[in-house]
Amino acid sequence: MKISIIVPAYNVQSYIGSTLESLSQQTLRDFEVLIVNDGSTDRTPQTAESYLADMPEARLIHTENGGVSRARNRGLAEAKGEYVLFLDGDDYVDRTLVEKIAEAVTSDAAPPDAVVFRFLEVGEDGKVLSDFFRGKSALPHSLSGVDTLKKVFFDRDLRIAISGIAYRRKNLIESGLLYEPDCVNGEDQEFIYRALGRSREVRFVDEPLMFYVQRRSSVTYTYNVRKFDFAAAFDRAAADLREQNDAELNRIADVLGGPYLLEDYLYTIRTCLAAGDFRMSALLRDIELHYPGLPDKMKKRIQECRTEGIALPRALRLFRASPFAYGLLLRAKSSVASRRSARSAAATMSSNRTGAAGEGNS
Known part of the structure; x- marks a missing residue:
């Protein structure tokens, strides 16, 4: 074999x-x-x-x-x-x-x-x-x-x-x-x-x-609007599963084309915004340019999931209510994380200097 x-x-x-x-x-x-x-x-x-x-x-x-x-x-x-x-x-x-x-x-x-x-x-x-x-x-x-x-x-x-x-x-x-x-x-x-x-x-x-x-140089960590190709890929896969005429595969297709796709959509938005100094408005314009109608399609699917009683993460609900508020929240979290990282680095440097001074006086 x-x-x-x-x-x-x-x-x-x-x-x-x-x-x-x-x-x-x-x-x-x-x-x-x-x-x-x-x-x-x-x-x-x-x-x-x-x-x-x-x-x-x-x-x-x-x-x-x-x-x-x-x-x-x-x-x-x-x-x-x-x-x-x-x-x-x-x-x-x-x-x-x-x-x-x-x-x-x-x-x-x-x-x-x-x-x-x-x-x-x-x-x-x-x-x-x-x-x-x-x-x-x-x-x-x-x-x-x-x-x-x-x-x-x-x-x-x-x-x-x-x-x-x-x-x-x-x-x-x-x-x-x-x-x-x-x-x-x-x-x-x-x-x-x-x-x-x-x-x-x-x-x-x-x-x-x-x-x-x-x-760090891979597509995951860079700003590349082509990352949103995944949405059509998931839709194709869901359609293919439905063509098998199996009730369980139909259920799986519903999840793949619904909450699973939506979670990946939000994840991809986060990675794009984190890859550089980009704002939500600019990113959504770029997505619309390359994938006409995709942002509205995703908002509609979020609403459909809510109508059907499908539980969605809080972040998706916030994004549905206001993508721009969600973008501001991400920027605020990123700013806090950067300040914490800077303080930690400064504390480490200070500790190293103190330690070095102590060694010199021993």
């Missing part, structure tokens, strides 16, 4: 070495690596080339720059493994990743449609920043795709990262599932939800096998 690991890579010369090094050290060698160089303008392809000899089957595929979704689709088209995993070129994996996936796949007679495992969010220095699974119940041996989605949307005790799931390639091919080419944010979640909606069985590995690197 071979696993295909697809690595889209664009201008990640400083990171892809760690990614490929983690693959070269795998305890089980039954896998192939497809590195899709997405028209990089730095030394990403040269860096990747230097690791090819250390992996059993590895190919470097060159394409014109077309975005991460097209790169993943290209890798999927050329993959030969029974299972495929999409690993970003700035993340890395545990040395037992392939071995643990293989064990999960062969633990029962019939092969599952997907294997899901835990992950850790880490900084560029490797320090653990967040562990979503800490304090939560152990992952089960297996669930249906529908029940897996229910853990994500109803129980809120499961989160699946783009590189935290391996798919049975046959299932993807038969359903014609691909990444949305021109979507720059939310395309990974759209793909995951649509794939799980078509999965008979999902097996789990209750261990962190992937390390998701949080880069």
Whole structure:
């Protein structure tokens, strides 16, 4: 049972070495690596080339720059493994990743449609920043795709990262599932939800096998209005779930296109405002320019949720009443946090100076 690991890579010369090094050290060698160089303008392809000899089957595929979704689709088209995993070129994996996936796949007679495992969010220095699974119940041996989605949307005790799931390639091919080419944010979640909606069985590995690197230069931490692509991605995924003609998937689609989308909308607004000295009025104008009607559409959905008695966070209710009041609240909180940080830094410097003076007098 071979696993295909697809690595889209664009201008990640400083990171892809760690990614490929983690693959070269795998305890089980039954896998192939497809590195899709997405028209990089730095030394990403040269860096990747230097690791090819250390992996059993590895190919470097060159394409014109077309975005991460097209790169993943290209890798999927050329993959030969029974299972495929999409690993970003700035993340890395545990040395037992392939071995643990293989064990999960062969633990029962019939092969599952997907294997899901835990992950850790880490900084560029490797320090653990967040562990979503800490304090939560152990992952089960297996669930249906529908029940897996229910853990994500109803129980809120499961989160699946783009590189935290391996798919049975046959299932993807038969359903014609691909990444949305021109979507720059939310395309990974759209793909995951649509794939799980078509999965008979999902097996789990209750261990962190992937390390998701949080880069300050990533789209999450910058002002980029294209981050709101996620709204259409969630709507497409919800529509796809409804097309399966399953009552439970319909319920999941309602949550995905309702409160789940709205919470992500507010989160994306916060990250955009936090990325620079931007005001709510300017951001909403920018959103309207690139996504005509989206701000009004989101306000309408908030009202629909309230009418249907769906509980929403207080922040969403405030935003619905007055986006500008919500923006002022965010600026006030940011100002308070900055002052506290400055006071803490000053106190630390003062303590260090006092300590140094004391040492000099001893």
